[in-house]
Amino acid sequence: MGNSRLAALAVLQNTRRFGTFTEDALSAAAIKNGLDERDTALAAAITLGVLQNSYLLDFYIDYYNTSKSAKLQPLVRDILRLSAYQIIFMDKIPVSAAVNEGVSLCKKSSMSKATALVNAILRRIAENADALPEVKLSDEIETISVKYSVPTWLVDYIICRVGKSEAEGFFTYCNTKPQINLQVNTLKATAAELSQSLNACESAVLDNCLVSDRAGRSLIEAAEFTGGKFYIQDISSRLAVMASGITEGDKVLDACAAPGGKSFAAAIISGGKADITSCDISDKKVKLISDGAKRLGLHNIKTQTADAKVFNPEWEKVFDVVITDVPCSGFGVISKKPEIRYKNPEDIALLPKIQSSILENCASYVKPGGVLLYSTCTILQEENEMVVSAFLERNAGFEASNFELDGVSKSEGGMLTLWPQRHGTDGFFFAKMRRAL
Secondary structure, rough: OHHHHHHHHHHHHHHHHHHHOOOHHHHHHHHHHHOOOOHOOOOOOOOHHHOOOOOHHHHHHHHOOOOOOOOOOOOHEEEHHHHHHHHHHHHOOOHHHHHHHHHHHHHHOOOOOHHHHHHHHHHHHHHOOOOOOOOOOOOOHHHHHHHHHOHHHHHHHHHHHOOHHHHHHHHHHHOOOOOOOEEOOOOOOOOHHHHHOOOEEEEOOOOEEEEOOOHHHHOOOHHHHHHOOOEEHHHHHHHHHHHHOOOOOEEEEOOOOOOOHHHHHHHHHHOOOOOEEEEEEEEEHHHHHHHHHHOOOOOOOOEEEEOOOOOOOHHHHOOEEEEOOOHHHHHHHHOHHHHHHHHOOOHOOHHHHHHHHHHHHHHOOOOOOOEEEEEOOOOOOOOOOOOOHHHHHHHHEEEEEEOOOOOOOEEEEOOEEHHHHHHHEEEEEEEEEEEEE
């Protein structure tokens, strides 16, 4: 388990210093430290837990640091965070082991001078683990920020959108273990069959969808996965494709498709009888799509490397349905990618220009009477409603097209935001527009 903590520390450092995506950093750290599946799972649990609770952990670390004059170096704080997380949140890890390994990490990381301080802080946290101080600051926004470990600007934003009670529900969901949804390939299997063989529950929200608590690695090694009987995709993404209304015989373009979930959904929904062109910007991403389609036996998907911002005259007014799942800030999938919450708002402000460029270009590929679907995995209006509304104002040939998803919700002005605390899905936005005849 020592190597698991060393790997977790490496991931936290990479995320803090370089903004590396946790999933990529975890894979690299697991290989470097020679971790097996069990140790990799522990490293992942510690890493994700720390990222979900960084502000809260810092609150306790600073509270029990009696050496106020001793400034904690970033690496030392990382060690304290991952050790404190184990003490406070991981019941199966002995407290003594968490403390001792924290001290050991200092020595292994050339931080021996900090061992006494780290030992003292961790022991105080351990002694008070059952009676930790309540987070209650003078400012309500800051209290919520620390309690759920989200920046104050995001707390303020979400409260303005949905109110304080729902905002706390949203942040609570963001800090829970993410569910894994398995979409059944109904061309090869049934939900009942897979539910039994994979020991997974059928979704209460969506037909032909299962909910699993197994680790992703064990799922993709399952015979049912390699045999193409299911693929992994959140309910929200599947609902977006359903909203587009794809039917047999439709010509469909999935413009930003990797890793392919929406293309797979379109193929399966159409009974394998839609003509689907699935694209992304790099050969590496396109290979992910083609490999997935081959595994699932979806022969009606053809792949192509293409930049969704660059006009292709061969596609002008060709497609019945064009799906644009654009690059976004990702604030709807914080539970799966907790590092997203710490993004710089100034970087996020650049995204609507890119999103609008993709939407404008891909609109030219929709045939008269056809559907243009815009989607993101964020809940920020600047990337969602504002992008779509501006597009409709500039393009009189398109109009909002309302839709209803049974048992979930219906759109307003052709737009729908799925909220985790309301719908039990990722945070997600999609808008359906139709080109006038």
